[in-house]
Amino acid sequence: MAVSGQSRIEEQVVVFTLRDQVYGMDIGSVLEIIRMESVTRVPGTPDFIEGIINLRGKVIPVMDLCRRFNMPPSKISDSTRVIIAEAGGVTVGMIVDSVSEVLRIPASSIEPPPAIIAGSSIEALRGIALVDEKMIILLDLGKVLYEEEKRQLEGFGK
Amino acid sequence: MFNDVEMMVFMEELEEKIQSINDNVLLLEKDGGSPEVIQEIFRAAHTIKGSSAVMGFEKMAGLTHEIENLFDRLRQGTMEVNTHLVDVLFEALDNLKMLKDEITGNARDVQVEDVLHKLRAILKTGDGEESAGNGHGAGSGSSPQAGGPDRLDEVIGDMIREAEVRGFQAYWINVDIDSGCQMKNVRAFLVFETLQQIGEIIKSDPPAEDIQEGRYDRGFSLVLITKEDAGQVKNLLMSIAEVNSVDIVQLESGETDGYPGAASEGGRQEEDVGDIGRRAAAAGPEKNAIKTVRVDVQKLDNLMNLVSELVIDRTRLDRFVDIFENKYGSEELVENIVEISNHLGQITTDLQDEIMKARMLPVATVFNRLPRMVRDIAQKLGKEIDFIVEGKETELDRNVIEIIGDPLIHLIRNAIDHGIESPEERLRLGKPRKGRVVLKASYVESHIVITITDDGRGMDVEKIKKKALEKGLVKSDALARMSTREALDLIFMPGFSTAEEVSDVSGRGVGMDIVRNQIEQINGAVEYSSEVGRGTIFQIKLPLTLVIIRALMVGMGDQVYAFPLSNVMETLAIKESDIKFIRHSEVIVVRGSVLPLVRLAGLFQIESRTEDGRLYVVVLGSGNRRVGVVVDKLIGEQEIVIKSLGSYLGQMTGLSGATILGDGRVALIIDAKGIVKDTGKEELAYAN
Numbered sequence: 071m072a073v074s075g076q077s078r079i080e081e082q083v084v085v086f087t088l089r090d091q092v093y094g095m096d097i098g099s100v101l102e103i104i105r106m107e108s109v110t111r112v113p114g115t116p117d118f119i120e121g122i123i124n125l126r127g128k129v130i131p132v133m134d135l136c137r138r139f140n141m142p143p144s145k146i147s148d149s150t151r152v153i154i155a156e157a158g159g160v161t162v163g164m165i166v167d168s169v170s171e172v173l174r175i176p177a178s179s180i181e182p183p184p185a186i187i188a189g190s191s192i193e194a195l196r197g198i199a200l201v202d203e204k205m206i207i208l209l210d211l212g213k214v215l216y217e218e219e220k221r222q223l224e225g226f227g228k
Numbered sequence: 229m230f231n232d233v234e235m236m237v238f239m240e241e242l243e244e245k246i247q248s249i250n251d252n253v254l255l256l257e258k259d260g261g262s263p264e265v266i267q268e269i270f271r272a273a274h275t276i277k278g279s280s281a282v283m284g285f286e287k288m289a290g291l292t293h294e295i296e297n298l299f300d301r302l303r304q305g306t307m308e309v310n311t312h313l314v315d316v317l318f319e320a321l322d323n324l325k326m327l328k329d330e331i332t333g334n335a336r337d338v339q340v341e342d343v344l345h346k347l348r349a350i351l352k353t354g355d356g357e358e359s360a361g362n363g364h365g366a367g368s369g370s371s372p373q374a375g376g377p378d379r380l381d382e383v384i385g386d387m388i389r390e391a392e393v394r395g396f397q398a399y400w401i402n403v404d405i406d407s408g409c410q411m412k413n414v415r416a417f418l419v420f421e422t423l424q425q426i427g428e429i430i431k432s433d434p435p436a437e438d439i440q441e442g443r444y445d446r447g448f449s450l451v452l453i454t455k456e457d458a459g460q461v462k463n464l465l466m467s468i469a470e471v472n473s474v475d476i477v478q479l480e481s482g483e484t485d486g487y488p489g490a491a492s493e494g495g496r497q498e499e500d501v502g503d504i505g506r507r508a509a510a511a512g513p514e515k516n517a518i519k520t521v522r523v524d525v526q527k528l529d530n531l532m533n534l535v536s537e538l539v540i541d542r543t544r545l546d547r548f549v550d551i552f553e554n555k556y557g558s559e560e561l562v563e564n565i566v567e568i569s570n571h572l573g574q575i576t577t578d579l580q581d582e583i584m585k586a587r588m589l590p591v592a593t594v595f596n597r598l599p600r601m602v603r604d605i606a607q608k609l610g611k612e613i614d615f616i617v618e619g620k621e622t623e624l625d626r627n628v629i630e631i632i633g634d635p636l637i638h639l640i641r642n643a644i645d646h647g648i649e650s651p652e653e654r655l656r657l658g659k660p661r662k663g664r665v666v667l668k669a670s671y672v673e674s675h676i677v678i679t680i681t682d683d684g685r686g687m688d689v690e691k692i693k694k695k696a697l698e699k700g701l702v703k704s705d706a707l708a709r710m711s712t713r714e715a716l717d718l719i720f721m722p723g724f725s726t727a728e729e730v731s732d733v734s735g736r737g738v739g740m741d742i743v744r745n746q747i748e749q750i751n752g753a754v755e756y757s758s759e760v761g762r763g764t765i766f767q768i769k770l771p772l773t774l775v776i777i778r779a780l781m782v783g784m785g786d787q788v789y790a791f792p793l794s795n796v797m798e799t800l801a802i803k804e805s806d807i808k809f810i811r812h813s814e815v816i817v818v819r820g821s822v823l824p825l826v827r828l829a830g831l832f833q834i835e836s837r838t839e840d841g842r843l844y845v846v847v848l849g850s851g852n853r854r855v856g857v858v859v860d861k862l863i864g865e866q867e868i869v870i871k872s873l874g875s876y877l878g879q880m881t882g883l884s885g886a887t888i889l890g891d892g893r894v895a896l897i898i899d900a901k902g903i904v905k906d907t908g909k910e911e912l913a914y915a916n
Contacts, residue, residue, distance in 0.1 A: 110894040110895065110896065112877060114880050115880070121894075122877075122886055122894050124888045127534065127537040128533065129886045129888070130874070131873070131874060159875070160875055215876065
């Protein structure tokens with residue numbers, strides 16, 4: 071994830087959807103993908119934190135990626151999945167609308183995020199890949215986890 | 229250089245041996261030292277000498293060498309224990325600890341010359357005494373080639389008798405080494421090495437050191453304690469190159485001349501019992517060797533997690549068993565599943581218990597450090613203390629053990645400094661000259677209780693009141709209204725300290741409030757009672773473990789929350805109409821006093837779903853404060869495994885962790901102390 075596209079010829083990416091948009095996450099940071107299960111809400115956490123779940127005896131926080139990117143909350147359906155991923159030593163679950171496939175993407179087809187889009191979610195983007203006419207938005211997991219919090223903390227300071 | 233693992237093993241061994249010397253020197257001071265105690269110190273010093281020399285810590289090797297020499301003399305009975313000796317030994321021990329710190333980088337340029345001189349000086353005076361005529365036999369001048377065992381001195385006699393009691397044999401062995409031997413030291417080393425594998429060498433002639441350095445004529449003699457028979461010992465020794473012949477004579481304790489108890493059989497029995505008692509007192513890890521493996525705590529935690537999963541799966545299996553029973557009735561197959569499920573349940577419970585036990589350590593790891601501290605403090609303050617430790621073997625979770633040390637030290641210091649009077653004052657009061665401080669650990673129900681009892685002057689209410697007033701901790705009108713108990717509780721106020729002058733023993737004003745905080749941090753509680761002129765008892769109540777606690781489970785909306793039972797004082801059922809207001813805050817009146825209320829629904833911004841307008845209040849207590857928490861319903865008590873919320877969520881207000889329920893769902897654990905601390909201040913201030 072930390073290694074930029076240039077140093078590798080191709081990347082393996084877990085492809086998932088959020089509200090009809092296609093996203094990708096480096097497979098190296100994905101531990102497993104599970105079905106949605108009962109989530110315990112934790113008071114006092116940011117909106118995008120859905121709560122905590124029990125993953126085989128471990129308590130793991132789960133976030134709703136839709137909310138994280140300021141979209142309306144996910145609708146829980148049969149295709150809803152939780153991607154369990156690790157970044158910066160923490161393990162978190164991310165609720166996504168569906169997981170479709172694992173793709174090999176040539177590094178050459180990855181472009182940096184367009185500079186023109188600004189906003190809270192943009193900094194969590196690592197780049198955009200075009201594969202077979204499909205546009206896949208690649209996420210930087212470390213930033214998904216921490217940028218928003220940092221922003222909120224800075225907000226408190228003001 | 230040596231790698232980390234070797235270094236770690238060395239440091240651990242060092243720690244263990246220093247502790248062993250420390251414990252045994254205390255015993256030495258107390259009763260003049262039994263042979264076992266002296267033997268134990270000798271051995272510990274010997275081990276440190278060996279390993280530190282190998283590791284290249286010369287100062288340490290040199291120091292332990294001198295200690296070893298000293299104890300070799302004590303062991304042989306050519307020197308007596310006296311106070312000066314004990315003092316120097318403690319000084320040497322301190323130096324040893326400093327040298328250890330030097331290795332870990334916590335100290336620099338530790339000088340040991342001073343204490344080395346003192347140790348050598350003692351050895352010299354010992355020589356003088358010996359030449360003046362020492363009654364005990366086995367002088368080093370006697371011929372090693374004697375045809376049979378020397379007259380054995382008392383110490384050796386004791387050890388042989390004790391060995392017999394334990395089912396060992398004692399042999400006198402004379403080893404004859406080839407006169408043309410080029411490497412006498414190596415041969416001797418092999419002999420020692422071989423014999424030490426099958427038993428224990430308790431005496432040698434000439435002294436072990438001389439033999440191992442090759443300073444012997446044609447052979448040497450040894451006394452060996454072993455379970456092997458004489459033939460076997462002989463075979464082993466004869467297999468060593470250049471050993472010409474081996475003479476073995478079995479020794480019986482009755483043969484020892486000058487042994488006082490040998491005369492009558494009855495007397496001998498009595499002595500034996502005494503010896504066993506003393507042996508038990510000698511704290512040496514080698515003698516009662518427990519077979520152990522060092523395991524990373526993380527591994528135990530992982531095991532615990534796996535067991536929790538097993539528990540959850542078992543619960544699920546139970547549900548399926550019910551389904552099958554409903555569907556197919558009591559068919560044989562269903563019965564089988566029921567049986568398997570029950571058995572699995574039993575095994576998981578046992579497994580959980582065993583892993584919990586594996587995390588436990590005896591409180592001895594903390595308690596063993598204290599006698600020395602008590603001795604030093606007492607000496608510094610000119611007080612005489614009889615320090616009694618009971619229940620060392622009581623086991624506690626290792627996390628609790630880590631935290632409990634400081635509060636204990638503080639309470640014991642207080643007991644000696646503030647509690648126990650000076651010897652003169654005690655005599656004047658008609659008390660025994662020596663003050664008594666008892667430290668005791670025991671199991672009480674599912675808790676461990678540690679009590680510190682002193683027979684000193686007790687807590688003086690007036691003095692405490694005066695002090696609190698002087699320090700500006702309370703106003704005089706508030707003080708006047710206080711009950712005795714409330715006044716005594718002032719000692720738990722931050723910044724309170726009654727020491728007349730600040731000594732380096734206690735009374736730095738970081739006293740009892742810190743003690744109480746530390747104990748509460750690990751879900752414990754501090755209680756005390758005191759009687760003027762009779763003494764004070766402090767009682768620390770601790771959970772057996774920090775991982776599993778008993779909790780009161782409550783329902784809020786569709787979620788379950790857990791309240792640590794250690795903070796739950798009581799539960800009440802109330803009606804909405806019972807709730808009164810003080811300004812904007814809700815309170816209820818319970819048995820005449822005002823109890824501030826917090827609604828969990830409000831605190832956590834969650835939905836509340838009450839039936840028939842009844843509310844339940846969980847009364848939480850921390851220190852002296854009480855707060856009622858309003859919940860939807862009470863579910864019941866349960867043992868829960870505490871899990872952290874993880875670093876991503878971090879510290880959440882009002883929550884102290886999470887736990888996994890039987891059905892696999894996650895429940896949040898309420899931070900009772902936090903809630904008590906944060907609420908009710910304003911209301912109480914107003915109410916009062």
